[in-house]
Amino acid sequence: MQLWLIPILPFAGFLINGIFGRRFSKSMVNVFAIGSVVLAFAWVLKTILGLGDLNTPYTEHYFTWIQSGTFNVGADFTVDRLTAIMLMVVTGIGSLIHIYSIGYMAHEHGPNYGGYYRFFAYLNLFMFFMLTLVLASNYLLLFVGWEGVGLCSYLLVGFYFDKQFATNAGNKAFIVNRVGDFGFSLAMFYIVKQFGSLDFGTVFHQAAGASQSTLTLIGFLLLVGACGKSAQIPLYTWLPDAMAGPTPVSALIHAATMVTAGVYMCSRSWPIYVHAPDAMNWIAIIGVATAFFAATIGMAQNDIKKVFAYSTISQLGYMFLGVGCGAFSAGVFHLMTHAFFKALLFLGAGSVIHALSGEQDMRNMGGLRTKIPWTFATMMCAAVAIAGVPPFSGFFSKDAILVAANHHAPWMFWLGVITAGMTAFYVFRAMFMTFFGAYRGHHHPHESPAIMTVPLVILALLSLGGGFIAVPTFLGSFFPTVEAPEDFVLVAISVAAGLLGILMAYVMYVAKPGMADSVAGSLGDLYKFVYNKWYVDELYDATIVQPLVKGSRTVLWKGADVGLIDGLVNGTGWAAKQVGGLLRLLQSGNIRSYATWVLFGGVLVIVAMSVAGGIR
Amino acid sequence: MNLLLLTLIVPLAGFLIALLIPRSSSGGSRMWALISSLATFVISLGLVAGFDRSLTGNQSTIDVPWIASPDIHFSIGVDGIILWLVMLSTFLTPICVLVSWNSIEQRAKEFYAFLLLLEFGLIGVFIAQDLFLFYVFWELCLVPMYFLIGIWGHGRRIYAAVKFFLYTMAGSVLMLVAIIYLYNKTQTFSYNAILEMLASGRLTFNPEEGMLLFLAFFVAFAIKVPLFPLHTWLPDAHVEAPTAGSIMLASVMLKMGTFGILHYCLPMFPSAARQSAPWIATLAIIGIVYGALVAMVQPNMKKLVAYSSVSHLGFVVLGTFSFTQMGLDGAVYQMLNHGITTGALFAIVGLLYERRHSLEIKDYGGVATLAPWLSAMFLITTLASIGLPVLNNFVGEFLVLQGTALANYTWAVWAALGVILSACYMLWMYQRVFYGETNEHMRHHMLDLKPREWAAIIPLIAMMVWMGVYSQSFLPPVGKATARVLEQTQVNVPFRVDLKPAQSGSHTEVARAH
Secondary structure, X not given: OOOOXXXXXXXXXXXXXXXXXXXXXXXXXXXXXXXXXXXXXXXXXXXXXXXXXXXXOEEEEEEEEEEEOOEEEEEEEEEOHXXXXXXXXHHHHHHHXXXXXXXXXXXXXXXXXXXXXXXXXXXXXXXXXXXXXXXXXXXXXXXXXXXXXXXXXHHHHOXXXXXXXXXXXXXXXXXXXXXXHHHHHHHHHHHHXXXXXXXHHHHHHHHOOOOHHHHHHHHHHHHHHHHHHOOOOXXXXXXXXXXXXXXXXXXXXXXXXXXXXXXXXXXXXHHHXXXXXXXXXXXXXXXXXXXXXXXXXXXXXXXXXXXXXXXXHHHHHHHHHHHHOOOHHHHXXXXXXXXXXXXXXXXXXXXXXXXXXXXXXXXXXXXXXXXXXXXXXXXXXXXXHHOOOOOOHHHHHHXXXXXXXXXXXXXXXXXXXXXXXXXXXXXXXXXHHHHOOOOOOOOOOOOOOHHHHHHHHXXXXXXXXXXXXXXXXXXXXXXXXXXXXXXXXXXXXXXXXXXXXXXXXXXXXXXXXXXXXXXXXHHOHHHHHHHOHHXXXXXXXXXXXXXXXXHHHHHHHHHHHHHHHHHHHHHHHHHHHHHHHXXXXXXXXXXXXXXXXXXXXXXXXXXXXXXXXXXX | OOHHHHHHHHHHHHHHHHHHOOOOOHHHHXXXXXXXXXXXXXXXXXXXXHOOOOOOOOEEEEEEEEEOOOOEEEEEEEOHHHHHHHHHHHHHHHHHHHHHOOOOOOXXXXXXXXXXXXXXXXXXXXXXXXXHHHHHHHHHHHHHHHHHHHHHOOOOHHHHHHHHHHHHHHHHHHHHHHHHHXXXXXOOOEHHHHHHHHHXXXXXXXXXXXXXXXXXXXXXXXXXXXXXXXXXXXXXHHHHOOHHHHHHHHHHHHHHHHHHHHHHHHHHOHHHHHHHHHHHHHHHHHHXXXXXXXXXXXXXHHHHHHHHHHHHHHHHHHHHOOOOHHHHHHHHHHHHHHHHHXXXXXXXXXXXXXXXXXXXXXXXXXXXXXXXXXXXXXXXXXXXXXXXXOXXXXXXXXXXXXXXXHHOHHHHHHHHXXXXXXXXXXXXXXXXXXXXXXXXXXXXXXXXXXXXXXXXXXXXXXXXXXXXXXXXXXXXXXXXXXXXHHXXXXXXXXXXXXXXXXXXXXXXXXXXXX
């Protein structure tokens, strides 16, 4: 089926635009950038249709990548049902966001560096790595995509590289992800130590017979990796900062695709996790804790992109909760619906920012629903979807996760329900602050061009109707199923929580506009604490970053290296000089005294050698 | 004609002819250096083409008596490890000529002559199969490098050159004593003869003797690597050396140390090597983490890269002392990778220096706006250096860490910290040098790459990609050679270590060490 074409097409786009893009016109850049991704999407469709029901995985082997002794890793791609869904989401949403970017980036023409071609080159490179990630049929090749998307994230977050906050955010994204990758690498080393291979097929086949402690350790280490990539506690801090990148990047990389890689990887590794209940339980705990924690912060943010960033962290927490409860298909289902509505929210936010010439603070917005009606209408579709209003897409997937959570541990269900309420609140708070009331800014808002609104409309339709795509059924035979019966009461509770959240947002931001401030005021320090994101960044800086940098400078470099070791070396040099001064006295010029010394030295050498047991 | 001999002799001839070129014609000197180094490279390509990958052991061997008494031979040969180290030397020398093209104005004749002499010495070190011949080449390498730093270096060049010389001499004197001792015991300098005696049991060392000999060799090599805490000559030497000196020093000369450990210490003194593995691995891991942490806070680009070398070379030593196939393969691959990547780092830092006349990070900023291609090339090199997959270092680091994990999982955990830290120091430097806003001074001087500079950088970048994507072009011969080394480390080991991933092996080892 020529699976390699799928990632190679965007890679070709990257090479062409990366090398020649500076001389191209914008439409020329578009042809290669958008063309390559749309072709990849077409090839995905053809492949999936051509492969039939995909009950057995389809694999293609290209070449041996690394071989040492009996160990070898191949450049192999596999398509199975899970991959099929990921391929559709990545290339489908990816194509839409690429098209949208034509409009969004239209004003991008830096004087010294043509930002336009660079943007699309990076975006194409991202598609290449993301597709490699989902097509890989062994852990190491997955890791190639995994690190590669991290690189593209770094490049695109720091896209405006003359701004220090942007490059700081890029570094932070890369380095925090490296901490996660540390866990991922250690997991791979342990897998090879135990199973002698990194091929999914071989590893999963042997996992069934492995000891629980082995699988638990591997499961935990993989979870560390997933926490980095999918921005879960404690490694989530890079994602809010990553909003420094252009908004389509936030939609594609930091909402719809890359950040879901952790969920994908954990789901992919289900044969390991099902035999490691402790590790699974921790996935669920981290997921639900992150979902709750990020939602609290999301409620207090004023930057429209920051709200959606914390929302993404929170929703990824839901996916982890699903996976951790054994509801793998629900987790992947939510991954897909979230890709629809969160991409839409971000692209919509981009359209708002575009309309206001760069304004991101919601306190300077308001009343935009008449001025940019398409943006408003489409974002509303996403808002009802994420709030879990039936029968829109988010309702189905979130419901599936919460039912499984209740089966796993009821407290997780309740925390999830509270989070659902907060989710509805912060999303509608953002909607109301942006689109309702009176306009509080100074710009002249204008609706975005069709090249931007058409992708919004398509995503809106997917957000509304995406719940009817039968992902759980499709994946039913792929994953082990959870015996969690549908419970109407549970569904009603979570829907009610969502509606309550919407209602509260309406009261506080539309019905009684002054109420939000007074509530914030009455909460006092608690509000400040949440507004400042629980001071986690400051905590990490004070406990890890600063000690490491200062310790390295004063203790290791100035102290150990220059002071101690070099001091000793130079001291030896000085001593040698002094001794040399003494030895100079031996240089009497007297041949006979030289002869004596030579003899003496020779005897010494022989003695030394016989003591060492040498001369036979 | 034996291509190996030709590969060795052409740089020597190049050196001799370079001496004849009139001092006034500095253009002639550099052109000659370029031609002769390129010729050497082409010949060495023939060596690779003719290398039979199905064979283990040495190929293209020559063994002729040189001095009758003591019995010293001119004995050379290549195996799958040596082959690539020779290639690394011949590949990098023309690049060094290209990056020195305009920056060396004073005494160009001597500069290029020394460069060719250095190439001759380095190739000799790798291919020598006679201990005495090896030692001659080993010492020979010191001389041109000493002058490259001492004459064409920066401000504190004399201090750096003397420090480099004394440090290395201190180690090699010990090695000389050990070589003479071995000769007294075996009546031969032949490397292969000694290994055969060991294999057949005709030569044995008692434990203390073996350990002392091992240490004498090891310390000489460890200084060269450099292994923590013997590394403090390196940052000074790098900072003061001219660009070409830094490239040859980091990319090839440091490999003399790691190669020596792999080629001499392990096969000749296997039991001492295995006994020492725990503390050597500990030093290597300290070096990995320590080098990275110290690199992070360096205000000078070359010093930063120098400390990063301490960190990267720690991986090589760690992989070697894992005594696993993957660890050894990774160690060798990492030698080559470090040569390519660090060579490119120093080359581009040199290009920056030519433009801005500073090595201090704080003097830069916004280079990416002014010189986008130069910045892109440096970014790719940076990414290779921090072990991004599809670029070369990843393959090496993975194999080293995986091999280490098979031998001792805890070691791998500690060493993997270095991978996190490498991203910190490299990206932080990249941000401060290439990103941000530009200033007036930079705008006037920061030009993008010129054709000659492209010619120097592109081959390096191409190798990073090739070695990262298709390691099968390089690894199979390495694997054959390292398998042989591993087999030799089984010889003469009183406690045979079980290489199956059972716990008993490492326990015995630790127990013996105490």
